[in-house]
Amino acid sequence: MKLGIVGLPNVGKSTLFNAITKAGAESANYPFCTIEPNMGVVSVPDERLDILTEMFNSEKKIPTAIEFFDIAGLVKGASKGEGLGNKFLSHIREVEAIVHVVRCFEDENITHVEGNINPLRDIEIIDLELILSDLEIMTKRLNKTEKLAKGDKSLLKELDIIKRIIQVLENGNPVRNIDFNEDEKIFVKNLNLLSNKPVLYAANISEEDIINDNKNEYLKALNEYVKKENSGLITICGKIESEIAELEDDEKEMFLEELGLKESGLDRLIKASYELLGLISFLTAGPKETRAWTIKKGWKAPQAAGKIHTDMEKGFIRAEIVSFKDLNKSGNMVKAKEQGLVRLEGKDYIMKDGDVVIFRFNV
Structure with missing residues (x-):
C-alpha cells in the first residue's frame, strides 16, 4: 500500500513523515525543502502477531507494511507548472491514496505560504x-x-463517461x-485521475489541543x-509524534499514558488508511514464521491464497480457518480444533479480518 503525504508548504508534512518513518527527510521552515518524494516503509502494528508468534514458537514475525511518500509542497498554479507543480502531480499519480496534511495550529515562528491559517482554503x-x-487530461x-467514436460505436459509452467527468x-x-456503477468504476480507475x-x-x-482536548476552532469547519465529501479525518500533532x-517501545507507552493518549498518531493514521482503502489483514502462523497479509475487503479465499503465491490460487482446494479471537481464547490450534472452532472453507468463502489460515492447494 502506497500513501502520499501532501499539503501546502510548511503545514507539517515532512515533520509528520520524519516522525512516522524515522527516515530523516529534511524539514525546514521554507517551501520545497522536499524536492524528491522521500519514501519510508512503516510496519503496521498488530498485537495479534506477537501473540501468535509466541503461541506457535515462530522463528520470526513479519508484519505487513505501508509505504509513505513525502511529496513536495504545492502552491497555486501547480497544474500550470508553478513551483514544483508538474513533479508534485506526477508523484501523486504513483500512490493509491492521499494523506492531506492540513495545518490547524497557530505559530508565529512558522510561516504560512498564504499568510494566515485557513484549512478549508x-x-x-x-x-x-x-x-x-x-x-486538461x-x-x-x-x-x-x-x-x-465516429468509426467505432462501441466507444459511445466511454465517451458518455468522459463527458460526465468533464462536467x-x-x-x-x-x-x-461521482457515483459510478461497477463497470464504470473499472474504466475510471484505469484513467488514474488525481482527484x-x-x-x-x-x-x-x-x-x-491534543493534551487538553480543546475544541480547535479550525476542526469544526473541517469536520x-x-x-460532505465522504473522506476520512484524523487529528495528529507533528511535534508529539x-x-x-525518538523513544523505545516501553518508553512510548509511558509517554502516551502521561499524555492521556491510548495510541500514537501513527497507529490511528494506519487504521484510518486501512478503512479508507477498504483493507483487512489475514494471518498465517507456524514454526518458521508468523505473518500478516493485507488484502481488500470482499476477497475470496483463493484470491487471498494468491497473495502468498500465485500457484496457491491456481491450485486452491480449501482453506482451514479459525478466527484469531477464537484461537487466542482456546490457547492453541489443537484445542481450537477439539472445540470445533477450525472451519473448512471453499472457493466462495469471503475472508474476514483476523482470519488465521492454512491454505490447502495442489499444483
Whole structure:
C-alpha cells in the first residue's frame, strides 16, 4: 500500500513523515525543502502477531507494511507548472491514496505560504490544482475519443463517461464524488485521475489541543467539510509524534499514558488508511514464521491464497480457518480444533479480518 503525504508548504508534512518513518527527510521552515518524494516503509502494528508468534514458537514475525511518500509542497498554479507543480502531480499519480496534511495550529515562528491559517482554503487550493490537471487530461481524452467514436460505436459509452467527468470537473468538484456503477468504476480507475484518489485528511494540531482536548476552532469547519465529501479525518500533532519517534517501545507507552493518549498518531493514521482503502489483514502462523497479509475487503479465499503465491490460487482446494479471537481464547490450534472452532472453507468463502489460515492447494 502506497500513501502520499501532501499539503501546502510548511503545514507539517515532512515533520509528520520524519516522525512516522524515522527516515530523516529534511524539514525546514521554507517551501520545497522536499524536492524528491522521500519514501519510508512503516510496519503496521498488530498485537495479534506477537501473540501468535509466541503461541506457535515462530522463528520470526513479519508484519505487513505501508509505504509513505513525502511529496513536495504545492502552491497555486501547480497544474500550470508553478513551483514544483508538474513533479508534485506526477508523484501523486504513483500512490493509491492521499494523506492531506492540513495545518490547524497557530505559530508565529512558522510561516504560512498564504499568510494566515485557513484549512478549508488550503484544501481548496490543492483540490483545484488536482481538478485542473484532471480536466486538461480528460479534455485531450475527449477529443481523441470523439474522433475514434465516429468509426467505432462501441466507444459511445466511454465517451458518455468522459463527458460526465468533464462536467463535474468544470464545476470544480473532484471525480471521487461521482457515483459510478461497477463497470464504470473499472474504466475510471484505469484513467488514474488525481482527484479520484481517496483522501484522508490529517489535521495537524498543537500539543495543547491534543493534551487538553480543546475544541480547535479550525476542526469544526473541517469536520463538516469531510462529512460532505465522504473522506476520512484524523487529528495528529507533528511535534508529539516527533518526540514519540525518538523513544523505545516501553518508553512510548509511558509517554502516551502521561499524555492521556491510548495510541500514537501513527497507529490511528494506519487504521484510518486501512478503512479508507477498504483493507483487512489475514494471518498465517507456524514454526518458521508468523505473518500478516493485507488484502481488500470482499476477497475470496483463493484470491487471498494468491497473495502468498500465485500457484496457491491456481491450485486452491480449501482453506482451514479459525478466527484469531477464537484461537487466542482456546490457547492453541489443537484445542481450537477439539472445540470445533477450525472451519473448512471453499472457493466462495469471503475472508474476514483476523482470519488465521492454512491454505490447502495442489499444483
